[in-house]
Amino acid sequence: xxxxxxxxxxxxxxxxxxxALQKVGxxxxxxxxxxxxxxxxxxxxxxxxxxxHLAAFYVKGIKEGRINPNPRIEVFSQAPATAIMDGDxxxxxxxxxxxxxxxMRRAETTGAGFVAVRNSTHxxxxxxxxxxxxxxxxxxxxxxxxxxxxxxxxxRGRGIGINVISIxxxxxxxxxxxxxxxxxxxxxxxxxxxxxxxxTMPEGxxxxxxxxxxxxxxxxxxxxxxxxxxxGIPRLGSFKGYGLAVAVxxxxxxxxxxxxxxxxxxxxxFGALRIDGFMPAEKxxxxxxxxxxxxxxxxxxxxxxRIYMAGEVEQEIEEERRANGIPLHPSVVASxxxxxxxxxxxxxx
Amino acid sequence: xxxxxxxxxxxxxxxxxxxALQKVGxxxxxxxxxxxxxxxxxxxxxxxxxxxHLAAFYVKGIKEGRINPNPRIEVFSQAPATAIMDGDxxxxxxxxxxxxxxxMRRAETTGAGFVAVRNSTHxxxxxxxxxxxxxxxxxxxxxxxxxxxxxxxxxRGRGIGINVISIxxxxxxxxxxxxxxxxxxxxxxxxxxxxxxxxTMPEGxxxxxxxxxxxxxxxxxxxxxxxxxxxGIPRLGSFKGYGLAVAVxxxxxxxxxxxxxxxxxxxxxFGALRIDGFMPAEKxxxxxxxxxxxxxxxxxxxxxxRIYMAGEVEQEIEEERRANGIPLHPSVVASxxxxxxxxxxxxxx
Numbered sequence: 255x256x257x258x259x260x261x262x263x264x265x266x267x268x269x270x271x272x273x274a275l276q277k278v279g280x281x282x283x284x285x286x287x288x289x290x291x292x293x294x295x296x297x298x299x300x301x302x303x304x305x306x307h308l309a310a311f312y313v314k315g316i317k318e319g320r321i322n323p324n325p326r327i328e329v330f331s332q333a334p335a336t337a338i339m340d341g342d343x344x345x346x347x348x349x350x351x352x353x354x355x356x357x358m359r360r361a362e363t364t365g366a367g368f369v370a371v372r373n374s375t376h377x378x379x380x381x382x383x384x385x386x387x388x389x390x391x392x393x394x395x396x397x398x399x400x401x402x403x404x405x406x407x408x409x410r411g412r413g414i415g416i417n418v419i420s421i422x423x424x425x426x427x428x429x430x431x432x433x434x435x436x437x438x439x440x441x442x443x444x445x446x447x448x449x450x451x452x453x454t455m456p457e458g459x460x461x462x463x464x465x466x467x468x469x470x471x472x473x474x475x476x477x478x479x480x481x482x483x484x485x486g487i488p489r490l491g492s493f494k495g496y497g498l499a500v501a502v503x504x505x506x507x508x509x510x511x512x513x514x515x516x517x518x519x520x521x522x523x524f525g526a527l528r529i530d531g532f533m534p535a536e537k538x539x540x541x542x543x544x545x546x547x548x549x550x551x552x553x554x555x556x557x558x559x560r561i562y563m564a565g566e567v568e569q570e571i572e573e574e575r576r577a578n579g580i581p582l583h584p585s586v587v588a589s590x591x592x593x594x595x596x597x598x599x600x601x602x603x
Numbered sequence: 604x605x606x607x608x609x610x611x612x613x614x615x616x617x618x619x620x621x622x623a624l625q626k627v628g629x630x631x632x633x634x635x636x637x638x639x640x641x642x643x644x645x646x647x648x649x650x651x652x653x654x655x656h657l658a659a660f661y662v663k664g665i666k667e668g669r670i671n672p673n674p675r676i677e678v679f680s681q682a683p684a685t686a687i688m689d690g691d692x693x694x695x696x697x698x699x700x701x702x703x704x705x706x707m708r709r710a711e712t713t714g715a716g717f718v719a720v721r722n723s724t725h726x727x728x729x730x731x732x733x734x735x736x737x738x739x740x741x742x743x744x745x746x747x748x749x750x751x752x753x754x755x756x757x758x759r760g761r762g763i764g765i766n767v768i769s770i771x772x773x774x775x776x777x778x779x780x781x782x783x784x785x786x787x788x789x790x791x792x793x794x795x796x797x798x799x800x801x802x803t804m805p806e807g808x809x810x811x812x813x814x815x816x817x818x819x820x821x822x823x824x825x826x827x828x829x830x831x832x833x834x835g836i837p838r839l840g841s842f843k844g845y846g847l848a849v850a851v852x853x854x855x856x857x858x859x860x861x862x863x864x865x866x867x868x869x870x871x872x873f874g875a876l877r878i879d880g881f882m883p884a885e886k887x888x889x890x891x892x893x894x895x896x897x898x899x900x901x902x903x904x905x906x907x908x909r910i911y912m913a914g915e916v917e918q919e920i921e922e923e924r925r926a927n928g929i930p931l932h933p934s935v936v937a938s939x940x941x942x943x944x945x946x947x948x949x950x951x952x
Contacts, residue, residue: 333714333880335684365682366715370881393853406901408910413901421850423857431853433846439839458839465904484833484840490788490807491833497782497913500898501770504742504780508772508890511882531682532719533860541857549849552755552762555814561757564846 260587261579262603268293270590270603271308277597278316279323280345288312288347295379296580299571300434302443303379306586309593311376312345321345321375327352335364338510339371341520346377350396350522354383357524358390365531370510374520380420381434381565387526388424391535395525396420399506404438404499405480407492410463412480415519416442417502422565424529425542432565437499438481445471445481450585458486609936610928611952617642619939619952620657626946627665628672629694637661637696644728645929648920649783651792652728655935658942660725661694670694670724676701684713687859688720690869695726699745699871703732706873707739714880719859723869729769730783730914736875737773740884744874745769748855753787753848754829756841759812761829764868765791766851771914773878774891781914786848787830794820794830799934807835 271289276282296304315321325344331337337356341349353369360367377383380396387394400416418441420434436442440459448455449471457467460479468479484495506512506521529535546563554561575581582590587603594601620638625631645653664670674693680686686705690698702718709716726732729745736743749765767790769783785791789808797804798820806816809828817828833844855861855870878884895912903910924930931939936952943950 331880332882333877334712335710336714336876336880338881361684363683364713364715365685366713366717368715368876368881393858406898406910408904408907409901410904411902413898419847423850423853431849433843433850435840435843435846439834456838463902484843485788486835486839489805490835491784493911493913494782494784494833497784498768500780500894500913501772501782503894504772504891508887508894509742509876509878509881511886511890513890527685527717527858528682529858531680531685532687532717532858533681537860538857541860541862542853545849545852545857549755549762552758553760553812555757555759558757561755562842564842564849 258584259581260584260603261581263579264293264297264576266603267296267305267580270594270599270601271305273599274308274313274593274597275323277599278313280316281324284345284348287351288345291347291351291378291382293580294382297572297575298381298568299575300379300381300568301583302441302446305590306583307378309589313593313597315375325349329356335360335366335368337369339369341371341374343373343375343520346375346520346522349374350377350383350524351386353522354386354394354396354524354526357526358387358392361392361526361528361531365528367526369524370505371522371524372507372510372512372520374522376519377522379434380418381422381432383524384420384422384434385430385432388422388430390526391424391529393527393529394420394422395523397502397506397523399503399519399521400436401442401519403442403481404483404496405461407483407488407496410465410480412478414483414496414499415503416481417499417506419498419502423542424535424539425546426536426539428543428546429563429566429569431542431546431563432568434564437484437495437502439484439486439495440481442481445474449475458482607933608930609933609952610930612928613642613646613925615952616645616654616929619943619948619950620654622948623657623662623942623946624672626948627662629665630673633694633697636700637694640696640700640727640731642929643731646921646924647730647917648924649728649730649917650932651790651795654939655932656727658938662942662946664724674698678705678718684709684715684717686718688718690720690723692722692724692869695724695869695871698723699726699732699873700735702871703735703743703745703873703875706875707736707741710741710875710877710880714877716875718873719854720871720873721856721859721861721869723871725868726871728783729767730771730781732873733769733771733783734779734781737771737779739875740773740878742876742878743769743771744872746851746855746872748852748868748870749785750791750868752791752830753832753845754810756832756837756845759814759829761827763832763845763848764852765830766848766855768847768851772891773884773888774895775885775888777892777895778912778915778918780891780895780912781917783913786833786844786851788833788835788844789830791830794823798824807831
């Protein structure tokens with residue numbers, strides 16, 4: 255699968271994405287923030303949420319007026335630890351970055367900071383914002399309302415957002431804990447990949463409006479299939495995945511003051527807990543190492559080489575890709591070459 | 604199933620439980636806090652976590668020295684919004700209640716309050732503490748480390764805690780949103796109920812050390828079966844249930860300064876977000892009603908009468924039980940009668 259891929263350097267890719275965004279009116283600082291997050295996503299192997307979407311989602315979104323390249327971002331606060339941010343339809347990366355910075359600034363003072371965000375746009379992979387907390391010795395939380403695509407237990411069709419939970423906590427020598435999960439059985443990106451690679455989906459990912467399993471990704475798109483909540487069916491806990499999705503929506507959409515009609519992927523919620531507001535950060539990080547190693551040392555199932563902690567696989571991919579470059583799929587390379595032509599910038603990857 | 608049950612009055616049951624706890628050395632105020640929470644749990648229909656455990660878990664735990672009836676609870680704080688609490692092995696109900704009060708007190712000042720708790724004991728159903736926030740116009744969070752009983756993906760046997768997530772948010776006319784979920788496919792209480800009622804468990808709840816499904820609850824106990832993480836298997840997202848469980852343990856156990864050997868069900872984490880630190884509480888609650896009604900109005904699957912929100916079923920049971928009494932299972936009645944005799948208090952239910 256990687257043999258036909260082109261390896262590109264992370265720094266060059268970042269510069270390219272920055273230039274492309276500047277060309278459509280994004281100020282340099284904001285363009286760089288966005289490019290950094292997109293490429294960080296690719297570095298960690300989350301190919302569905304990185305530069306693959308640069309042209310189709312973000313540049314196109316700006317050109318067609320859905321995304322405001324130069325937003326006037328506003329913060330409203332009624333308490334030292336909490337605030338609402340209005341993103342003025344800016345790039346979700348820029349709004350998300352500034353909101354997480356705002357949450358951390360508040361956590362610096364009070365020990366905890368929380369920012370609910372409305373009127374933003376798609377912010378890519380949520381883990382990026384939670385991870386911003388790591389170098390500040392904070393625990394980071396990043397939640398986002400996703401597109402409508404989950405079926406509520408007892409319902410039919412797409413009723414609930416494919417909402418996402420991301421939590422990051424630093425360790426000392428071990429990789430940081432980074433959980434980044436859709437509250438559906440799988441994220442929509444997995445269906446996209448199945449379609450692109452001609453894969454059949456397992457039963458338990460998606461259903462049609464009669465509740466019958468969809469295994470053909472084309473059928474999912476053609477017939478507006480819905481993704482099942484984590485748990486799959488009620489007997490196996492689907493009301494939990496559904497409940498988590500609603501909890502995320504409460505924090506992202508209701509708490510930020512969005513109306514029903516604006517409950518869209520542009521509602522987020524960010525949190526930061528300063529570790530030394532609880533205990534010395536070094537002691538915490540040492541204990542994290544201990545827990546990670548204890549779990550790694552659990553008895554392994556037959557045929558299993560290693561028990562992974564959330565974020566470990568991504569950290570290993572990042573080390574490899576920082577050294578050897580990011581392997582881009584031919585369709586992504588083509589989209590970037592076309593973008594370069596369209597925007598009249600050099601394609602130098 | 605309810606025909607052979609005895610209906611008892613909630614107030615009488617609370618008084619009885621209070622007296623029983625006082626008899627084993629719990630101060631009156633603490634005994635009443637505990638009894639209130641136990642009975643509130645029964646009122647909401649969560650029969651596995653209420654007075655059914657009064658004798659076997661709590662009174663016995665005190666008598667055998669595992670639970671300290673008169674703890675010296677300490678609070679350590681390094682920042683306005685955050686604190687650690689040491690429960691001195693007190694009743695989890697008392698420690699949990701005081702920790703949630705502490706979190707809310709901090710949220711009153713800064714907008715957000717968080718308390719990580721160590722050296723507590725089993726605190727019953729986590730939703731009770733999250734729900735304490737509702738009448739204060741706050742969003743409540745209550746997490747707890749559970750007993751070791753979840754199998755980590757790729758592992759065998761009981762390696763991870765059956766950790767629990769509870770989140771509550773108030774609505775205006777609708778029932779409050781109350782999510783209270785183990786991060787396993789089902790809580791251990793469901794296996795207990797299956798054993799008691801002679802039920803076969805569905806495949807997907809539990810596995811033996813070879814990863815083969817356990818459907819006989821007796822086998823689960825005899826062979827130390829493990830519960831699967833929410834999601835069940837890796838292809839259907841079990842690493843998400845596993846990741847959530849670890850995240851809960853980080854906040855409850857690592858952040859409270861527990862050591863590996865004390866990472867037990869007595870580690871908790873409480874959070875409170877003051878809604879009007881973000882937006883007017885009345886507006887928030889109105890928007891909650893709107894969201895709940897919007898979801899209730901989604902197209903229904905065949906044979907489904909109603910789409911439920913987390914907490915709605917429990918609220919309906921509570922209304923019914925407040926009016927008609929709490930139906931206790933004969934085995935629970937017997938345990939309370941025996942307890943009355945043992946402690947030489949009147950059985951007047």
